[in-house]
Structures are given as C-alpha cells and as structure tokens.
Amino acid sequence: MRLGIIGVGHLAGSLLAGVRRAGWAPDEVLLAPRGHGPELAGRFGHALARDNAEVVAVCDTVLLAVRPAHAMEAVAGLGWRSGQVLISACAGVPSGALAGAVAPARVVRIMPMTAAEFGASPTVVWPDEPAARPFLSAIGTAIPLASEADFETATVSAAVYGWAQELIARAVEWSAAQGLPEATARQLVAQTFAGAARMQAESAAPMRQLLAELVTPGGITEAGLEHLRDAGALEAWDGACAVVLERLRGAT
Template sequence: MKLGVIGVGHLAETILRGLLRAGLRPEDICLSPRGHGPQMAKEHGFLLADDNAAVVAASDLVLLAVRPGDAEEAVNGLPWRENQVLMSACAGVPTARLAGPSAPARVVRIMPITASELGASPTIVYPMDPAISPFLDAIGTTMALDTEEQFEAATVSAAIYGWAQDLIRTSAEWGASRGLDPALARQLAAQTFVAAGRIQSEQEAPMGDILASLCTPGGITAAGLERLEQEGIHPAWKGACELVLDMLSTKK
C-alpha cells in the first residue's frame, strides 16, 4: 500500500522517521513538494511529487498534516478515488469538513504526537479503518474512539504531552540548580515520568490506589502533593484542559 503525505512539517517529519524506523520502504511513500518534503526525499529516498494532485494520484492512503485552517483547501479539487483513505492529523477539523472536498475517499481523523519518531506515539483515531493500522502501529500504540466527540476530548492529550515536557524541564532545571550534573538531571526527570506512565499503564490497580501506595503519611510524596494542592494545581490543570477543548471546538 502506498502512502502519500500532504503537509510535510515537523509532525509529519517525525511520523516519517518513525515509519523508517519500523522498516517501511521510503520508495512506498510519496511526499508533497513543500515544507520539509524536498529535504526528506533527498536524505531518505522518499518519492517527491510535483504537487498535491500527484501525491493523491500515486497513493492509497494519504496523510494530511497541514495547518487546520488550510485543511479544506489542501484537499479540494484533488483526484480522490474510491477505496482511498484520507488520514487527517489536523486538530479540530471534523470529518464533515473534509468529506465533501475529498469524496469519494474515506476520511479518518488521527492525532499522533512527535514521539512517533521513536515508535512511542499513543495515536488516537476516529473512525477506525483497517487500512491505516499498519502505519499507526508502526509509530506507536493505536487507540480507537467510538465518537467524534470522544476524539475531540482525547485530542487534548496532545497538549498534555507538551505540558509534561515543561514539567520534565522544570524538574531537571531544579535538580541542576541543586548541584546535579545537568545531563543526569535531565535523564532522571525524563525517566521518572516514563516510569510513572508505565506503572499507570501496565498495572491493573485503580489509579488512585497506585498513588495512595506511594503516599506514606508524613512522607515526601504526600508532603509535596499537599503543597501542590494548596497551590491549586488540580483546578489549574483541568482548566487548561477545558481551554484546549474549547479551542478545538471553535475550529468547527
């Protein structure tokens, strides 16, 4: 199956690197000629199309990774055909806005993150389509949603991914300020977040029970959490999630 990419920006570049890492052949992937397309084709052997119409004509599955405001214009008037799938990674752009301009192709929404490059993206998808599974599985874990409303709420996780990066950086900088080697402080903070995620992901105990098992009364974890709660961390975090969801909704 041939993959085409319209919009070769930073996100698409990480997806492409993840696909190469998983063993997909660059000659089976066709890139649009703008953005990072020419450089990626030169460096890795991807096919480079003359224009977006050529991308669609050469592909069975097309990844759309342009700015959300440009999504409809980017797919309109291209030679879409039956049994083709348009896989949109444009946040906040519902399937209804793309279905007409890309008919008769099927429209699927996905939201990968830049950890695709490492094969570690938890990629949400709606609606699930068997044709896209090999590509999404190559860049991480595929998580199918039942409704577009669920997909929109789950898209907030892409922003949370960035917030986690900021918490890791803040923790590393604090450790370095207290005398740790900066490289060690960075790895310690990063791997601590990885470990926390794995515990929650791979154990079946309720999330609250896992946390409670770490919070010995009078201990350092409990004391730190109490301080964070006093500072209003939970309302602020949930408020940020609601803000992002509202932003996604206004793009409709």
C-alpha cells in the same frame, strides 16, 4: 501500502522517522513538494511529488498533516476517488468538512505525537479504519475511539503531551540549579515520568490506589502534593484541559 503525505512539517518529520524505524522502504512514502518535503526526500530517498494532486493520483492512502487552518484548501479539488483513505492529523478539523472536500474517499482522524519518531506515539483514531492500521502500528500504539466527540476529548492528550515536556524540563532545570549534572537529571526525570506512565498503563490496580500507596503520611510525596493543592496547581491543570477542549470544539 504506499503512503502519500501532504504537509511535510515538524510532525510529518517525526512520523517519517517512525516508519523508517519500523522498516518501511523509502519508496513506500511519497512526499508533497512543499515544506520539508524536498529536504527529506533528498536525505532519505523518499519520492517527491510534483504537487498535491500527484500525491492523490498515486497513493490510495494519504496523510494530511498541514496546519488546521490550511486543511480544506490543501485537499480540495485534487481528484479523490472511491477506495481512497484520507488520514487527517489536523486537530479540530471535523471529518464532515473534510469528507465534503475529498468525496468519495473515506476520512479517518488521528492525533499522533512526535514520540512517533521512536515508535512510541499513543495515537487516537476515529473511525477505526483497516487501511490506516499499518501506518499507525509503525509509529506506536493505535487507540480507536467510538465517536468523534470522544476523539475531540482524547485530542486534549496531545496538549498534555506538551505540558509533560514542560514539567520534565522544569524538573531538570531545578535539579541542575541544585548542582545535579544536567545530563543525569534529564535521564532521571525522563525515566521517572516513563516509569509512572508504565505503572498506570500496565497495572490492574485502580489509578487512585496506585497513588495512595505512594503517599506515605508525613512523607515527601504528600508534602509536595499538599503544596500543589494549596497553590491551586491541580485545579489549574483541569482548567487548562477545559480550555483546550473548548478550542477544539470551537474549531468544529
């Protein structure tokens, strides 16, 4: 498999780090020449295309990672052919619009996260396309979905990923302000989030049961949750998810 990448920005840099970590050879990836393409090609030995058209001409699988507003212009008129697959990482850009621009190539939508750099991206994908699996396996765990509507809902998790980073940063900064060494606090808080995630991902117990077992009456977890509820923080979280989903649906 040779993967071409159109849109070599921050996200693509993380994805490239992931495939290198997974053992892909530099020449298995062809980069478009804009953005960080020249820099990453020079640093890691990836081939650099003359333009987007060369990426499409050379590669059977092409990843699109441009800003959503630029997606259509980035792929239009490039000589797509039957048997090719466009993997779009552009949030809110529907497959139908892309399909018209890249016909007769097939379109797959994904939403990776920058944890791909460490092979740890939970990446939602629709539809489940065999040609995309080697790439998705290299950057983490693929989560196939049954419909494009499910994909839009699942894409909210990409925003949640950013909010989790904010929560981690705030907890670290608060702990440091109380005198805990920042490096210690960063490892503690990050591993706390990772541990909570593993409990939910790997335990067979219902999610709410796991939480209930932690909330000892009169204990510290209960006290903190009651404060969050009284402040409306949990309802605000639900509202933030709704805002993101509305924006994704509006983009379609």
